[in-house]
Amino acid sequence: MILCDIGNSFYHYYREGRIWKEPSNAAPKTLKPDKGEEIYYISVKEPATKRLLELFPEAKNLGDLLYLDTEYRGLGIDRAVACKALQDGVIVDAGSAITVDILQNGMHLGGYILPGLQRYRNIYAEISPKLDKAIHYDVSTTMLPQNTADAISYGIITSIVCLLERTAKNKRIFFTGGDGPSLARYFSHSIVDNSLVFKGMLNILKER
Amino acid sequence: MILCDIGNSFYHYYREGRIWKEPSNAAPKTLKPDKGEEIYYISVKEPATKRLLELFPEAKNLGDLLYLDTEYRGLGIDRAVACKALQDGVIVDAGSAITVDILQNGMHLGGYILPGLQRYRNIYAEISPKLDKAIHYDVSTTMLPQNTADAISYGIITSIVCLLERTAKNKRIFFTGGDGPSLARYFSHSIVDNSLVFKGMLNILKER
Structure with missing residues (x-):
C-alpha cells in the first residue's frame, strides 16, 4: 500500500x-x-x-472517507487528516503559514493561523530597510532585546511561543512542516514528526 | 513655545x-x-x-539634549523621546510597525518590534487568496476559532496580546500610534495617549 x-x-x-x-x-x-x-x-x-x-x-x-469531529468550517484537508493522527495534543504545521490545531479525546476543538516564519521576516524588510534582519533562532525569550536585530527576532519568536504555550498548557505539542524544528526547540515537551498526515491517513483506513 | x-x-x-x-x-x-x-x-x-x-x-x-538610561543600541529618536514621558510602564506604539519599550524607575530595560496590524493582514493575503480576510477586532481571545476568518484574527491579535501581557505583568501599558486604540481594548488597565512624544519633549526641557 x-x-x-x-x-x-x-x-x-x-x-x-x-x-x-x-x-x-x-x-x-x-x-x-x-x-x-x-x-x-x-x-x-x-x-x-x-x-x-x-x-x-x-x-x-x-x-x-474522512470524518473529523469538529465545528470548524473550512479546515484544509491536510490539517484535518493530520488531526486524525492523534487523540490529544496540539499540532503545529509550520510552513508558509503556521496552522495550529487542538485535539482532545479525538475531537478537534478549533485552531488558528499565524504567518510563516519567512513571511514575518519579509514584512519587517518591507516596513523599513533598517528592519531587514535575519531571524536569530537562538534569541532569548526571557531577556529583553537591546538592539534592532534581537528586537525583531524576539518579536517574531516570542509572540508565537507565548501563544503556543498558552494554547498547549500541559498538552503535548507536535511540530511538523519545514520550520517545525526551529520552533520545537523552544518547548521542552515537543515532538517533531513529519509523518503526521500519513499516520492520520492510516487511522482513517483503520476506521473504515 | x-x-x-x-x-x-x-x-x-x-x-x-x-x-x-x-x-x-x-x-x-x-x-x-x-x-x-x-x-x-x-x-x-x-x-x-x-x-x-x-x-x-x-x-x-x-x-x-536627550539622555535616556538604556543599553539598547539603535533606538529611534521618537521611541527614545516617548520613553522620557514616563518613569514606569510599557509603551506600545502601534503604526506600520509595533514597537514596545519597557521603563522602570526611568530606566529603559529594552524593547522589541512586531509587524503593524495592517502588515499582518497583508501577509496572509500574500500566502493565499483564501487567507485574505479583514481583521475582526471583536475576536474572542479566549474561545478557539471555528473558521478561517476568526483563525486569522485570533492568530494576529492573540499572539500580540499574549506577549504584551507577559511583558507588562502589573505595569501600566500606554498605547500610542494609529492602531493604539484597537489594541488597547484588550487590556483593562491600558491608557491611550497620543501625546507621549510631546510629554517626553517637555520632560527633556525640564531636565536641562
Missing part, C-alpha cells in the same frame, strides 16, 4: 514507513506500485491529482 | 496642550510662532527638517 499527500509543491509518499517526495507540478515519476498494490491519496492541488489519476486511475481519495 | 515631532509622513505640533499635524513632504504652512516664541523639534526625516529650518532657522533640535 502506498499513501500519497498531494501538496502545492510536492507529492509526498509513504510506503511501509519510508517517506519520499517529488515535485507536484509534473507527472509522478517515482511512484511505482507493485501489481495490485493499493494507492490512497489526499490532495489540495487539483491539477496534480489529475496527473496522478491519469497514471493510476485506481488510486482512491481518502478525503472521501 | 511650540514642539514639533517630524515623522515620515507628518509634522506633528504641540502648543499649550493643543496638538495638530500637516504633511511633512512639503514646507510647513500651519506653523506660525509668535515673535520670539521658541520652537523645539525632534526628527526622523532629514528633508522635512531642512524645510522647517529654512523657514525657522532658530528652531532647536531636542534630540541633542
Whole structure:
C-alpha cells in the first residue's frame, strides 16, 4: 500500500514507513506500485491529482472517507487528516503559514493561523530597510532585546511561543512542516514528526 | 513655545496642550510662532527638517539634549523621546510597525518590534487568496476559532496580546500610534495617549 499527500509543491509518499517526495507540478515519476498494490491519496492541488489519476486511475481519495469531529468550517484537508493522527495534543504545521490545531479525546476543538516564519521576516524588510534582519533562532525569550536585530527576532519568536504555550498548557505539542524544528526547540515537551498526515491517513483506513 | 515631532509622513505640533499635524513632504504652512516664541523639534526625516529650518532657522533640535538610561543600541529618536514621558510602564506604539519599550524607575530595560496590524493582514493575503480576510477586532481571545476568518484574527491579535501581557505583568501599558486604540481594548488597565512624544519633549526641557 502506498499513501500519497498531494501538496502545492510536492507529492509526498509513504510506503511501509519510508517517506519520499517529488515535485507536484509534473507527472509522478517515482511512484511505482507493485501489481495490485493499493494507492490512497489526499490532495489540495487539483491539477496534480489529475496527473496522478491519469497514471493510476485506481488510486482512491481518502478525503472521501474522512470524518473529523469538529465545528470548524473550512479546515484544509491536510490539517484535518493530520488531526486524525492523534487523540490529544496540539499540532503545529509550520510552513508558509503556521496552522495550529487542538485535539482532545479525538475531537478537534478549533485552531488558528499565524504567518510563516519567512513571511514575518519579509514584512519587517518591507516596513523599513533598517528592519531587514535575519531571524536569530537562538534569541532569548526571557531577556529583553537591546538592539534592532534581537528586537525583531524576539518579536517574531516570542509572540508565537507565548501563544503556543498558552494554547498547549500541559498538552503535548507536535511540530511538523519545514520550520517545525526551529520552533520545537523552544518547548521542552515537543515532538517533531513529519509523518503526521500519513499516520492520520492510516487511522482513517483503520476506521473504515 | 511650540514642539514639533517630524515623522515620515507628518509634522506633528504641540502648543499649550493643543496638538495638530500637516504633511511633512512639503514646507510647513500651519506653523506660525509668535515673535520670539521658541520652537523645539525632534526628527526622523532629514528633508522635512531642512524645510522647517529654512523657514525657522532658530528652531532647536531636542534630540541633542536627550539622555535616556538604556543599553539598547539603535533606538529611534521618537521611541527614545516617548520613553522620557514616563518613569514606569510599557509603551506600545502601534503604526506600520509595533514597537514596545519597557521603563522602570526611568530606566529603559529594552524593547522589541512586531509587524503593524495592517502588515499582518497583508501577509496572509500574500500566502493565499483564501487567507485574505479583514481583521475582526471583536475576536474572542479566549474561545478557539471555528473558521478561517476568526483563525486569522485570533492568530494576529492573540499572539500580540499574549506577549504584551507577559511583558507588562502589573505595569501600566500606554498605547500610542494609529492602531493604539484597537489594541488597547484588550487590556483593562491600558491608557491611550497620543501625546507621549510631546510629554517626553517637555520632560527633556525640564531636565536641562
